[in-house]
Amino acid sequence: MRADINEIKETVKAFVNKRFLKNAEGKELNYSTPLISGGIIDSILAMQLVVFLEQTYRFEFQAHEVDKDNLDNIDIIAGFVVKKLNA
Amino acid sequence: MRLIDKYFPLISVTSENREALFNIDRLRFFSLALAQFILILFIVTRYNFEKSSGIIDYAPYVILVFAIYSFIAIRFRPAFLFLACVALVYAAFGILAGSFFILIGLGLILICHLPIKYTYRFVLILAIAFLLALFRTEFIYIPWMTMTAMYMAPLFMFRLIIYLYEIKNGVVPANKWQSISYFFMFPNVFFLFFPIIDYKTYIKTHLDSPEKEIWQKGIRWMLRGLIHIMCYRLICFHFLIGPVEVIDLPTMLQYMVVNYSLIIRLSGVFHFMIGLVCMFGFNLPQIFDNYFTATSFVDLWRRINIYWRNFVLKIFFYPTMFRYKKILKKNLLAFTMMTVFFITWIMHSYQLFWITGVVSVRSIDVIFWMVIGACITTNSVIVEKYTLAEDRVEKPQSEFKKYFMKIIRMMGMFLFMSIMWSLWNTRTLEDWLFIVSKGKQVDSKQLLLIFSVVIGIIGLGILVQMMLKNVKLKQLINRKPHETILLTLSTLTLLTLFSFKEIRSNIPLSVQHLYDQISDGSANKLEKTNAEAGYYDKLIEGEEGNTIGIGGRSLKKMVKKNPYTNAYIYQNNIVNRRMKPNLNIVGSDHNFQSNSFGIRDKEYSIKKPLGTKRLALLGGSYQMGSGVNNNEVFEAIAEERMNKELVDTNYKAFEIFNFAAGGYYLLQHVEIVHTSVFQYDMDALVYFAHTDERGKVVKDFTTIIKKELPLKYPFLQQIVKESGIKSYMSILQIRELLTPYADTIMKWGYKEIYEQCKKNNVVPVWAYMETTTEFVDDAEYNELKAYAESLGFVTLDLRNTYGNIDRVEIQISDLNTHPNVLGHRLIAERFYKELKLKRDSIFRIVE
Numbered sequence: 001m002r003a004d005i006n007e008i009k010e011t012v013k014a015f016v017n018k019r020f021l022k023n024a025e026g027k028e029l030n031y032s033t034p035l036i037s038g039g040i041i042d043s044i045l046a047m048q049l050v051v052f053l054e055q056t057y058r059f060e061f062q063a064h065e066v067d068k069d070n071l072d073n074i075d076i077i078a079g080f081v082v083k084k085l086n087a
Numbered sequence: 088m089r090l091i092d093k094y095f096p097l098i099s100v101t102s103e104n105r106e107a108l109f110n111i112d113r114l115r116f117f118s119l120a121l122a123q124f125i126l127i128l129f130i131v132t133r134y135n136f137e138k139s140s141g142i143i144d145y146a147p148y149v150i151l152v153f154a155i156y157s158f159i160a161i162r163f164r165p166a167f168l169f170l171a172c173v174a175l176v177y178a179a180f181g182i183l184a185g186s187f188f189i190l191i192g193l194g195l196i197l198i199c200h201l202p203i204k205y206t207y208r209f210v211l212i213l214a215i216a217f218l219l220a221l222f223r224t225e226f227i228y229i230p231w232m233t234m235t236a237m238y239m240a241p242l243f244m245f246r247l248i249i250y251l252y253e254i255k256n257g258v259v260p261a262n263k264w265q266s267i268s269y270f271f272m273f274p275n276v277f278f279l280f281f282p283i284i285d286y287k288t289y290i291k292t293h294l295d296s297p298e299k300e301i302w303q304k305g306i307r308w309m310l311r312g313l314i315h316i317m318c319y320r321l322i323c324f325h326f327l328i329g330p331v332e333v334i335d336l337p338t339m340l341q342y343m344v345v346n347y348s349l350i351i352r353l354s355g356v357f358h359f360m361i362g363l364v365c366m367f368g369f370n371l372p373q374i375f376d377n378y379f380t381a382t383s384f385v386d387l388w389r390r391i392n393i394y395w396r397n398f399v400l401k402i403f404f405y406p407t408m409f410r411y412k413k414i415l416k417k418n419l420l421a422f423t424m425m426t427v428f429f430i431t432w433i434m435h436s437y438q439l440f441w442i443t444g445v446v447s448v449r450s451i452d453v454i455f456w457m458v459i460g461a462c463i464t465t466n467s468v469i470v471e472k473y474t475l476a477e478d479r480v481e482k483p484q485s486e487f488k489k490y491f492m493k494i495i496r497m498m499g500m501f502l503f504m505s506i507m508w509s510l511w512n513t514r515t516l517e518d519w520l521f522i523v524s525k526g527k528q529v530d531s532k533q534l535l536l537i538f539s540v541v542i543g544i545i546g547l548g549i550l551v552q553m554m555l556k557n558v559k560l561k562q563l564i565n566r567k568p569h570e571t572i573l574l575t576l577s578t579l580t581l582l583t584l585f586s587f588k589e590i591r592s593n594i595p596l597s598v599q600h601l602y603d604q605i606s607d608g609s610a611n612k613l614e615k616t617n618a619e620a621g622y623y624d625k626l627i628e629g630e631e632g633n634t635i636g637i638g639g640r641s642l643k644k645m646v647k648k649n650p651y652t653n654a655y656i657y658q659n660n661i662v663n664r665r666m667k668p669n670l671n672i673v674g675s676d677h678n679f680q681s682n683s684f685g686i687r688d689k690e691y692s693i694k695k696p697l698g699t700k701r702l703a704l705l706g707g708s709y710q711m712g713s714g715v716n717n718n719e720v721f722e723a724i725a726e727e728r729m730n731k732e733l734v735d736t737n738y739k740a741f742e743i744f745n746f747a748a749g750g751y752y753l754l755q756h757v758e759i760v761h762t763s764v765f766q767y768d769m770d771a772l773v774y775f776a777h778t779d780e781r782g783k784v785v786k787d788f789t790t791i792i793k794k795e796l797p798l799k800y801p802f803l804q805q806i807v808k809e810s811g812i813k814s815y816m817s818i819l820q821i822r823e824l825l826t827p828y829a830d831t832i833m834k835w836g837y838k839e840i841y842e843q844c845k846k847n848n849v850v851p852v853w854a855y856m857e858t859t860t861e862f863v864d865d866a867e868y869n870e871l872k873a874y875a876e877s878l879g880f881v882t883l884d885l886r887n888t889y890g891n892i893d894r895v896e897i898q899i900s901d902l903n904t905h906p907n908v909l910g911h912r913l914i915a916e917r918f919y920k921e922l923k924l925k926r927d928s929i930f931r932i933v934e
Contacts, residue, residue, distance in 0.1 A: 019474055019475075043396075043400050043404060044420065044470055047408060048474060048475070061409070062256070063405040063408070063409040064252070064256040066405045
C-alpha cells in the first residue's frame, strides 16, 4: 500500500484530535506537538493509536516499536508509517 | 601532536572544540554548578543523609570525578566514567573481590555480544545469574564471591534485561564504552537500590541539551531529594506511630496515612540519584510527578516511579499485549494489565532478592499487587471505553465544582493508597486486620475532629487550585532549573549555615531543634522497633547482615559467614534454643567459642575449686557478646580484672559463668535458672535487665505463644487462660491482650529467680544496663530497682556507662548495634566497679 506522507499526517492528526483531544482545552495540535512526552497519549491510548494505524495502513506493529521514537509526534508517526509501508 | 594528546588521549581535548570546553561562559556555569555540587555534598555530610551509601566518605572523590569528567573530550567520557567506577570498586572491595566484580560484569556484557544465537546468549546469562544467586543466598559460600554477588547483582539485575531486549530488537549499542558505563553506572555503587534507567534513554539524553541546563537540573533534583529526606525525617519524628499504638479510628488513620507518606524517602533518594547522574551530562527525565496529587488509579500509575512503569511497559506490557492480541478478541487490555501486575509482583520479589538476599513470598504481597492491579485495570478499561465512545460529551461544570471534585478524588486516592500501603508494610495479614479492627473505636469528638480535618483539606485544596489558575504563579512554579540558580544557591547556603551550631545558636530554640530532627539518621528507629521495616526501607537501608551501599560499615563483614548461623540447637521448650557445646567458629572479624557446658565462656571445672567464688550471668545477646571475640566480652574482661585486683585471703579466685545467649529474655532465664545454673555450685547470680523490661517480656511471651512452645509453669498457663490469647491470633492482638499482665509476669519472673537462688543458697543480683540504641528511663530504673531490692536482690547500676561517647563509636556497625570492643571495655569497667563496690554483699552474704 502506498500513501502520501502529507495525507498520513492529516489522517493521524484528525484521529488524534477526535480521539484524544476532543474535550481538551487550549491544546492545539500541529505536526510537531509532542504526544507521548507531552502527556497527550499514555500507554493505553498509545495502543489505540497503534490499532488505528494497523487497521488504516494494513501493516503490523512489533511490540518494541510502540515507542516514543516512533509515536511522539505526527511528523514522526508519518515517517514511521512510510518506512513500514516501504519495508 | 602534543605529548598529552599522544600519551593521554583520555584527557586530551584535541578532537574537541577546545574553545568550546574552556570558553568563559562555560567556565562560569561550570563554577556555579561545581560550587552548588560541593554544597550539596557538604549538606549530605552535615545532615547525615544515607550514610550507608558511602557518598559521605567518597564526597571529595565524586567532586574530583565530576570536575575531570567535565573537561575531557566527550568521546572519552563514558570510558572515564567506567574507570572512575572501577577505582571506586577497588577502593571499597580490594583487589581480589574488586577484580572479580569487574570481570564478571564485563563478562556478562561480553556474552550479550557473542556471535552465537540470541537464545544461547540468553541461556548463558541465565546460568551465570543462577550461579550468582547461589552465592547470594550463601548456598555456596566463598566469601569474596558472595560479597561480589551481593554488590554486583543490583547493577545488572534490570539493566541486563533491558539491554538484552534492545539487542534482540536490533538496537546496536552506540559504542562499547557507553554500554560498559551504562552497566557500571558510577553513582549506582553508592546506592545499590537504584532507579531502572532505560538504555536508550541513557544514550539518547547524553548532552541532548546545553550542559549548564543539565547540571542545574541535576542540582535541583539532588536538592529536592534532600528536602524530601528531611520531610521524611520530620514525619518520622512527629507523626510516625507503630502498630501497637493504634487504639482507635484517629490513630488507625494516622498509622495508615503516615505509612504511605513515608514513600517520600524513596522519592528523595531516587531524586538524589537521578540528579547525581545528571551531573555527568545525562539529561534524564523526571522520575516522580507529584504522586500524592493523583486523582485516579491510572493517574497514580503515570506519576509514581515513572522509570519502573516505563520498564514494565517496554519489557512486559506491550509484548504481552501483542501476544494476547493474536488470541483474544475481547478484554485485551484487562487481561494484559492483570498479567503485567502479576509480573510486577514477581519483579518486586526479584529486586528484593538480589538486594537483600531474601526470598520473600508473602500472601500480603499477592493481595497488594492484585488489588492495585485490579483497580488500575478497571480504571484503564473505563478510560479506554471513554476515549473510544464516538458520542462522548462532557457536561459543562463550574470551576468550583471542578476544584471540589478534583480534591475529593485526590483525597480518595491518597486514602486508598494509605490503606494499601499499610497492608503492604505490615508484618502479617492478621496484624493488619487487627489494626483495621481498631477503627471501630471512635467517639463523637474524634469524628468531629476527623470531619474538620477533611473539610480543612478540601478548603485548602480548592484555594490552592484557585491560586494555581494565576498564570504568573504558574510560570513561577514551572521555571526551569537554570532560571532559578539564585534560589537554589541561597537555599543551599541557608541549609549549610543552618548546620553550624554557632550560627543556629542565634535563632529561636524551636527552630534550632529542627536541625536535630532533620539531621538524625536514625529517624525511623520507632518504625523499626514497632513494626517490620517496609519494602522500600529494606531496599534502601538493608537488614541485619546486608548493607546497601559501599559506605555500610557492615561491608567488610560480608567476607565471612555469620558465626552464629549454626551455633544453636533448637528445643521444644521456653528457651527454644540452646548453644551447642564445644563450638569453635572462626568468623571474619571475630571468633566464637563455647565450652563443654554449652555456654560462651572458657572451660571451667564442674566442681568449684576451693576458695573460688562463682557468679552466674544471665542475659541476652549484649551479655553474650554478639559481634566480638570471647575474650573481648565485658564478662571475660571483668573476670580477668577481678582475678588480678580483687583476690585476697577471702577471695582466692573468681569465675563468672556466662549463661547469656542471643534471644534470651526473662522467661528463658527463669527456665535456665530452673534447669542449668545451680549444678555448678554458684555463689551468686546476676540477672541483667534492660530498658522497657515489661515490653520485652510481652514481646518474648508473644513469640513463645506464636511458636506454640509448651508452657510448663502453671502461672504462665493461667495468664494464657485469663488473657484469652490463642496462638492463631495476630502478634499485635496477642501483645495487646498480654500487655495488662506485663507487670505481673515480670514480677513473677523476678520472684522465680529469687526463690530459686534462695533455695540454692545463692545471692541474687539484679543489674540494669543501657543498650547502645535506647536511652535510660530513670523512672523505670527506680521502680524496677525498688522491686528487686524489696525481694532481696543486690542491685547494680550500669546506667550511663558510655558517657558522652557518640553511640556510633561503640556500635559494631550501622546495622548491628551491639557494643563493639570499645563498648564492651566500657561496660566491663563499669561492671567491675559495681562488683567491687558490692563485693562483700554479693559474695560474703552466704558465708
